[in-house]
Amino acid sequence: MRRVLGAVTAAAFLGCAASREAAQPTPASPAPEPAKVEAPAEAQAPKLQVPVEYYKLDNGLRVVLSRDTTVPKAVVGVYYNIGFRIEPRNRTGFAHLFEHMMFQGSTNLGKMELARLIQKNGGMFNGSTRFDFTNYFEIVPSNTLETMLWAEADRMRGLEVTEENLKNQQGVVANEVKVNVLNRPYGGFPWLDMPQVANTNWYNAHNFYGDLKDLEAATLEDVRAFFKTYYAPSNAALVVVGDFEPEQVKGWVRQYFGPLPKAPVPQLPDISEPRQEKEKRHDLKDTRITRPAFAAGYHMPPVGTPEFYAMALIDEILLQGSDSALYQQLVQKKGIAGELSGGVNELGNQWNYNGPMLWTVYLFHDTVISPETIAGEIDGVVAKLVEKPVDAATLARARVKARSRLYAQLEGMLGFGRADLMASSALFFDDPGRLNQLEDELMKVTPEVIQRTAREYLRSTNRTVLTVSASPQTMLAE
Incomplete structure (x- = not known):
């Protein structure tokens, strides 16, 4: 990611391209073969074929499975269809603030217990807010996959929303804005600044990192309403990539995510932009x-x-x-x-x-x-x-x-x-x-x-x- 709102950076290899077939020897021929016209090299190249299995639960949760047994690890990601350009008016930066709130504890895991659980199992985790989604993910040894699915379902089921947690994270995000933008040379150039001046629709043009007065004005009721509206299974996608047995994972997904109640899918605002006619x-x-x-x-x-x-x-x-x-x-x-x-x-x-x-x-x-x-x-x-x-x-x-x-x-x-x-x-x-x-x-x-x-x-x-x-x-x- 060039610029991040709570993202980590790492690099590794995961083989996902189609393999090349071994070349076969050409049998000898008693007569000269007519010259063959070779296809362009790019046309001969193998095409990407990532295995994908896709289905939905009765509560609307989209489930994506992609098996890869190259190494014994797994990626679990939960994506919610809410990004910073469709956050509520007068609550700039709220989608990003809520990303922080999702690490403050859930129904069965207290504050930072999820982080400790992942790290003790040799994994890594993070979340990020983007234009059109907010995501949370773990990369863990594959033998801990069931635990990660349970943990993600647990915080989808119930976030620990308290006044103390809210105030704490308001302060964290406010300091992040000061460190990354207000007190840094070039600040939000151009990743934060350009959308605000190039776009005309408020949803695309507001300060999505958050105006400090808007961040401070967020209430506990705002957080609870936001969670109820946007963090339901019907507004989310679960993805699992890595070394696993598909039928076993389907059973875990059904067991942990299946009982979560379905909720109305929130109506997205109009985010269209008019054709620009003047520089x-x-x-x-x-x-x-x-x-x-x-x-x-x-x-x-x-x-x-x-x-x-x-x-x-x-x-x-x-x-x-x-x-x-x-x-x-x-x-x-x-x-x-x-x-x-x-x-x-x-x-x-x-x-x-x-x-x-x-x-x-x-x-x-x-x-x-x-x-x-x-x-x-x-x-x-x-x-x-x-x-x-x-x-x-x-x-x-x-x-x-x-x-x-x-x-x-x-x-x-x-x-x-x-x-x-x-x-x-x-x-x-x-x-x-x-x-x-x-x-x-x-x-x-x-x-x-x-x-x-x-x-x-x-x-x-x-x-x-x-x-x-x-x-x-x-x-x-x-």
Whole structure:
């Protein structure tokens, strides 16, 4: 995760790609064989086929199982269909505050007892708040899987909501805001600041980390109502990845989660964004910095459209890696910056959100370089995508990079990456097997679709330019 709201970082390997078949010797032939036309290398590559079993309990809980016996471990994840962009008005940061509350104890486990239980068994755990979901997960030895399922069902059944716990976590989150944003150079640039200035719909544009006065105003009744509304099995997905016996796990899931009562599924607010017709500019002042910062955010195509998949390849062509066009122009040729950062969904990845999103590029530069110069250089690079379709070599390289990135996301963090994509897809699309179609969708993208996508979504009038300059600090208006 580039920026985190309670996430951990780790790296590991989890084999999930289809294996290659061993090459067979070609038998000798008495006559010369006619020359064969070889298919492109990318067409011959094995396709991702992650095992997925999906079903629902009577109370509405979505259950996703994906068996992998590579190592004796298991990932348990519970995803709730509530993220910070659909939290209640006048309660900015409430979804994130509630994430903290979920570690304060449950019906049968006291405060921090779940943490001690996981750690004593050699596991790791965490939770995070994202645009469209809040998640909780454990990565543990597979022989403790039943215990983890029981523990997650226990806190879904009943959270220990007390005034003491609430006040304590209000203080923790307030300090987190101060440390990570208010008292840090560049603060929330651009992951927190850009959505607030690029979007127009309050749900997408409010300060989701939380205004301190809103955090302090949250009451015990607010917490209890929030839990009852959003933390029901009918608003959640359970995912299990790793070394287990499917029928045994199904029995445990039925035993521990099955008795939980069904609740009405909360109606989600309208989070749509209008088409942007004019470039936006916003400058933040920061007394703690010595170098200016520049970010450009472009509204993304709707999820699942051909243009959406085209943006995954455009991201590789323009921004990702030292071979990318923007890196070559701004870093190698012009020396405007030492590195570039950004991409789709700064708080996750291209595949684990559902709603309006931004493609962002950002950098830090010397004071002699103006924002207009940087924006002009970006426009010059984008113009090449608009003027003519990309060549075959560029498209092939982008596909390889995009596939590599997808595999890395799936294999990351001891199997959590696979669990994340399946759980979010179950929540948003009722289809955790969607990850097995992503490669095919990327392969369908043609040069013409890339050209069309760049023309509509990388136009300057679809862009918000956010800068940070070294002068007295001003606060972002809601």
